[in-house]
Amino acid sequence: MTGEQVYSALLRLYPRRFRLEYGDAMVEIFREARRDAAPGTFWLMIVGDLCRSVCQAHVRDREPALTHLWRCALAAVIAHAVVIGSVAGVVAASGGSPRAISEDVRVSHVHSGWLAVGRNDGRDKLVPTIAVTLENVSDAALDGVHLTAVFRLVGETESWGDAYIPSITADSLAPHALTMPLILQSGLGYTGTETWDQLLLNSHFVDVRVTVFAKRGAAQWQEIGEWLVQRGVVG
């Protein structure tokens, strides 16, 4: 089903008289506007326009009654759901897929270890830490990249702390430029009265793996790497 067919079907949400009078002209405008607009912003505009104007057209078509307003609201919700579903279908049918984060950034350097974060109840605390340097591998300036890390004890699936960086740079990152080392550390760690080196050699010590994810804007998180945190004190 093409985008135009989807839009034509959605015109049924408008009052019959309105549709007969202006339906063809609306499809024509849809076609022209689609030709001139970027796909993402275009469909957002169409969704907003449907939600707003379907109700307006119904209210102006006859005297508003409570049940009628409910139908209006329902029509807007249906329009929203159908258009979002259709956009996904059109994108899938056209072979489109979300842009892989690997097309924007790659991990240039990684340094991991255990960071002493002070004393906890009179005892030292070591937390797993990773410093990741990213490179902009695209040909355009990059911004809006978020980073998150999930730490897990080796052999476990449950999270053992996580970290989040809302933006990898203060400004945009130029093509092929590197970020500063981006430090992600778990809130959980080991405490003890032993020295740090003794803590790391303790027989109950379990290593930690860290998985790092990145995303641009509102896109889905995508894994960019997983590493074993090196058993050494950093910082």
Next chain:
Amino acid sequence: MSTVDIGMAPTRIEFQILLALFNGPRHGYGIMQDVEEISGGEIRLGPGTLYTGIKRLVESGDIEECAADAERRRCYRLTSLGKTQAAEEAQRLSALLRVVRKRGLLAAS
């Protein structure tokens, strides 16, 4: 001093459509593009919002359909009533702007 019946005053979108048609007839897509330009990109009409506005303005006698263009697209133009309505709304907005400036909400230019 002339007065405006607020009940009949065009909405913000309808006024933008009247303004788009002030310099001559346009087809629907032309109105959309003109409104976007007039509003500095702030207002981007969709087909539904555009034609609910056009329907209301046709019914109130502010605009009328004219001969289709070479590509057989439906065209609209202002009626004399529409020109009066647009001018009165512009006056009303101008008077409002004077009050806004007088009260210091905007610096006088």
